[in-house]
Amino acid sequence: MVVGLGATMLCGWPVSPQSFGPAGPAAPVQSLPIWPSPGWHVVGWLVMFVLLAVVVAGFALERGGRRRAESERLAAEQHMRMAASAAGVGLWMRDLARDTSWSNDQCRMILGMGPGEVTDLGKRLEVVHPEDRTRVAAAIDDAIKRGGDYSVRHRIVLPSGDVRWIVSHGSVRLGRDGKAATVWGVTADVTAPVRAELDAEVNRNELAHLSRVAMLGQLSGSIAHELNQPLTAILSNAQAALRFTSAPTVDLEGVREILRDIVADDQRAGEVIWRLRALFERGEAKSEPLVTGTLVRDVVRMLRSDLISRNVNVTLDLDPTLPAIHGDAVQLQQVLLNLIFNACEAMANSERSARALLIRTELSAPAQVAVSVVDGGPGIAPERLQKIFEPFVSSKPLGIGLGLVISRSIVAAHGGRLWCANNEVRGATFTFTIPCEPAPAAADVPDRVTAAALVATKGVLT
Amino acid sequence: MSHSEPTVFVVDDDLSVRRSLQRLLQSAGWTTEAYDSAEEFLRLRDPATPGCVILDVAMPGLDGLELQQRLLAEGMPLPVIFLTGHGDVSMSVQAMRAGATNFLCKPVGEERLLASVAEAVAADRTFRSDNDDLIAGRERLLTLTPRERQVLDRVVAGRLNKQTADELGTALKTVKVHRARMMHKMNVKSLAQLARLIERMGVLSTH
Numbered sequence: 110m111v112v113g114l115g116a117t118m119l120c121g122w123p124v125s126p127q128s129f130g131p132a133g134p135a136a137p138v139q140s141l142p143i144w145p146s147p148g149w150h151v152v153g154w155l156v157m158f159v160l161l162a163v164v165v166a167g168f169a170l171e172r173g174g175r176r177r178a179e180s181e182r183l184a185a186e187q188h189m190r191m192a193a194s195a196a197g198v199g200l201w202m203r204d205l206a207r208d209t210s211w212s213n214d215q216c217r218m219i220l221g222m223g224p225g226e227v228t229d230l231g232k233r234l235e236v237v238h239p240e241d242r243t244r245v246a247a248a249i250d251d252a253i254k255r256g257g258d259y260s261v262r263h264r265i266v267l268p269s270g271d272v273r274w275i276v277s278h279g280s281v282r283l284g285r286d287g288k289a290a291t292v293w294g295v296t297a298d299v300t301a302p303v304r305a306e307l308d309a310e311v312n313r314n315e316l317a318h319l320s321r322v323a324m325l326g327q328l329s330g331s332i333a334h335e336l337n338q339p340l341t342a343i344l345s346n347a348q349a350a351l352r353f354t355s356a357p358t359v360d361l362e363g364v365r366e367i368l369r370d371i372v373a374d375d376q377r378a379g380e381v382i383w384r385l386r387a388l389f390e391r392g393e394a395k396s397e398p399l400v401t402g403t404l405v406r407d408v409v410r411m412l413r414s415d416l417i418s419r420n421v422n423v424t425l426d427l428d429p430t431l432p433a434i435h436g437d438a439v440q441l442q443q444v445l446l447n448l449i450f451n452a453c454e455a456m457a458n459s460e461r462s463a464r465a466l467l468i469r470t471e472l473s474a475p476a477q478v479a480v481s482v483v484d485g486g487p488g489i490a491p492e493r494l495q496k497i498f499e500p501f502v503s504s505k506p507l508g509i510g511l512g513l514v515i516s517r518s519i520v521a522a523h524g525g526r527l528w529c530a531n532n533e534v535r536g537a538t539f540t541f542t543i544p545c546e547p548a549p550a551a552a553d554v555p556d557r558v559t560a561a562a563l564v565a566t567k568g569v570l571t
Numbered sequence: 572m573s574h575s576e577p578t579v580f581v582v583d584d585d586l587s588v589r590r591s592l593q594r595l596l597q598s599a600g601w602t603t604e605a606y607d608s609a610e611e612f613l614r615l616r617d618p619a620t621p622g623c624v625i626l627d628v629a630m631p632g633l634d635g636l637e638l639q640q641r642l643l644a645e646g647m648p649l650p651v652i653f654l655t656g657h658g659d660v661s662m663s664v665q666a667m668r669a670g671a672t673n674f675l676c677k678p679v680g681e682e683r684l685l686a687s688v689a690e691a692v693a694a695d696r697t698f699r700s701d702n703d704d705l706i707a708g709r710e711r712l713l714t715l716t717p718r719e720r721q722v723l724d725r726v727v728a729g730r731l732n733k734q735t736a737d738e739l740g741t742a743l744k745t746v747k748v749h750r751a752r753m754m755h756k757m758n759v760k761s762l763a764q765l766a767r768l769i770e771r772m773g774v775l776s777t778h
Contacts, residue, residue, distance in 0.1 A: 334629070334656035338585045341654075341678040345591035348681040352598035367594060374587050414656060417629045 199296040203230065205253070205289055219275060219298050221267035238264035238272060249279065253289045256281050262299065274303040310394065313518055314440075318391040320515045321443050325389065327415075327450055334414035335381045339374035346371050384411060387439055394437040394522065401434060401470045401478050401543075402427040408445040409468070419453050420461050426469040432546040434478050436523045441543070444516040444527070448482040448539045451512065455486030455537065463535065477525070477542040484538075488531040497529060516541075577692045578622040581605045582612045582638070583654070584630045588677075592625060592684075599685050609633035613641060621699055623672065623691035625684075628655040628662060636662065639669050648698075650691035654679065701771070708768050711757050719753040722746060726753075726762065727769050 190213065193200055199216025203209075214224060220236050230249075237245050241263035252259035262276045277296045284290030350367045353360060384407065409416070409423060416423055449466065456464045463485040473479035489497060500514045513527075520527040520541045527541040579601045583589045586607070593603045602622075606612035610633050612624070624642075628635040635653055642648050650672040655662070663674040672691040675683060715723065718739075725735040732750065736743040759765040 330656075337656040337677040338588055342585070342587040342591040344678045344680065345588075345595040345684075349591065349594035349598040352595075352681075370587060370590065374591075377587075414629055417631050417634075422631075 193295075197298055201294050201296065203292045203294075205291060206284075216296055219273075219296055220265065221269070236265045236267075238266055240264070245277075249292075252279060252281050253292070256283050256289050262303070273298055274300045310522065313515075313522060314394055315391070316511075317440055317443060317515050317519055318389075320447075320511055321388055321439075324443070324446060324450070328385075328388075328411070328446075330418070331412050331415040332381065332385060335411070336378055339378040339381075342374045343371050343378075346374070388442065390439070394440055396435050396437065398433040398435055398546075399438055399441065401431050401480060402429060404438060404441055405445060405468050405470060405480065408442050408449065411442075412446070412449060416449075416453070416466070419457070419464070421453055421456060421464045421466050424465065424467045426467060428471050431470060431472055431478050432476075434523075434543045434545045436543060437519075440519045441523070444519050444541060445480070445482070447512040447516045448541075451539070452482055452484035452486070452537075455484050459486055472545075473542055476545055478545045479540055479542045481538050481540040483532065484536040486536045488535060489529065489537050494529070494531070498527075575617075575620050576602050577695065578602045578604055578620050579688055579692070580612060580616060580622065580624040580649070582607075582609060582624060582630075582635075583627040584608060585627070588627070595681055595684065596688065599681075599688075601688065609635070609638035609641075612638065618645065621692070621695050623650040623652060623688060623695055625652045625654060625688070628653050628666075636666060636669070639666060639671060643669060650694045650698075652684075652687045652691055704768070705772055708757070708772055712772070714756050715753060716749075719749050719756065722749040723753050723757070723765075723769075726750060727766055 189200075192198075193213065194215050197215065197219070199213060199219045201210060201212035201216045203211075208230070210230070217224060220233065222232075222236075234242055234246060245261050245263050248259045248261045258278065258280045260276065260278045262274065264272050265275055266272055275296055276299045277294060279292045279294035281289045282291045282293060346367045350364050350371075353364055353367070405425060405427060409425065445468075449468075452466050456466070465485045467481075467483040469481045469483065471479050471481075498513050498517055500511060517527045520543070523543050525541055525543040527539065529537055529539045531537050579596050581589055581592045581596070581603055582605075583592070584607050589605045589607065593605050596603045604616065606615065609626075609630060613633075626635040626638060633641075635651075639651050639653075642651070648670060651666070651670070653663070653666050653671050653674045654677055655674065656677050663671075666674055672694060673687040675687060712720075721739060722735060725738065730738070732743055732746050736746045739746065754760075754765065757765060757768070759768060
């Protein structure tokens, strides 16, 4: 095309046909008239035309490319929309400066909003379950402040009153000024998997409860003793008071003192019953702030007479400065009970001087509280060390072999780990860790789902 | 030999149980002393004080049964009333065999407790007065001359004076004199009384 164009243009040049060929013998080949002075112009023009052609072609190409890119973008967008809608994922974007947001239909559908409805932050937070609202708002604010990402799993309440679980991932984009300008995100309905998880938790809780009930036999001696002490004191005090009051001169202050002691002992007996009831109550796992040392002390107090009658000498090495952990006191006490019972069983045939039980709490990095139960028994045989956490593996004649399995699942549900190792000198150590405060940022850990939330989800409680 | 007032020792590691038992015993007119561990009791009590001890079976450290063994080993066994949270049969058998006066289950009513205490203190009184007799008997035994002792051994063994005289190679008359002196020194009026005293001293010495 360029050549053709050049040839046509050539016609306008003041050249005779002779100029192109030998006209006669007198015309020497060397003096071809076409190439002197006018020849350079031709070259110049040619170059210009070529450039022009390139530019034009370039424009044309570029326009074609842009069109292609545009169609590709549209295709990609369409693909993404299809994927998002197929996966049930809602897409949204929030402009922080203007406080406006955009979201796709899927997003509005998940949040139970009409097609044209605006989904600004206030509106979005209104949908969030009241119990989760503070947490969600805090996660978003924190991400905006950091200019980073966030991920929250929470409940929403649809206009119909239905409670659903959703997960929202948001990513904060910074503007030219370095400040958070927009938040882009995806939202998905995760009600089904969360409910499955909660059902699994309910099963775990049921199993944990059953194994606590099975523990009742082992605890009965201690419980009887713990109840007998205050009952003995109450009876003797009351009978003493009766005798004192039938004396000719009554020492009223003495009687008052006796009555005060009776009240205190009655409360003490009540506490034993209360702890017992808590231990054997069935119900969803709670998540409340707990002090590890208190947990350990309560369990040891519960087992006190049992430990005495087994001639087990208990040492507590509790770090009082440990931060609080979050979890279910009863379930964690169950783990401790199980580990202490196991330790006592292990030491049943040990020398009396070796029957030493050490319970230690310490901070274990990062942000974990470690609780160790150290016994002075013979230790765990190497071939059993591997299998000790498997179900139905028991060293006890009457054991079912579920204690450690359940303990491990309880610890895992608290986000911790339970393991064991033989001691250097003698005996074995069982250690479990539980995450503690200061809790890592909300974005770093998936939110733990509690069974209390399940009850709420199923609308039993709320 | 001690003439101090009988005392009920309460040994229990639980403060409120200790206090309430003390009050009940005091309301019944007993003098009491309380200790929070078996070790404290052994260390601080006066062995000459008569009475009895109320012991909690399950205590940290030295437990009730071990304390009972220690008291027996001391040769001045205070009557022991065991208190237990749960009626452990094998434990109660062991305690009773070792001479426990009673084995009571917590919570224990005043009638049973006070009756047991009265019984135990009476047993201690008898034991102590018997023991006083024995101590006196021993002292008297030491005042005998070798010949009088030889006569005593033979009298208790049931030998006739004649046989004794033959065995010792002395006259019958001499034996009769030794025997009369021996009976006087031992402060006994009859052969039967002497035999019982010697038998009890023998029982005590083999203990």
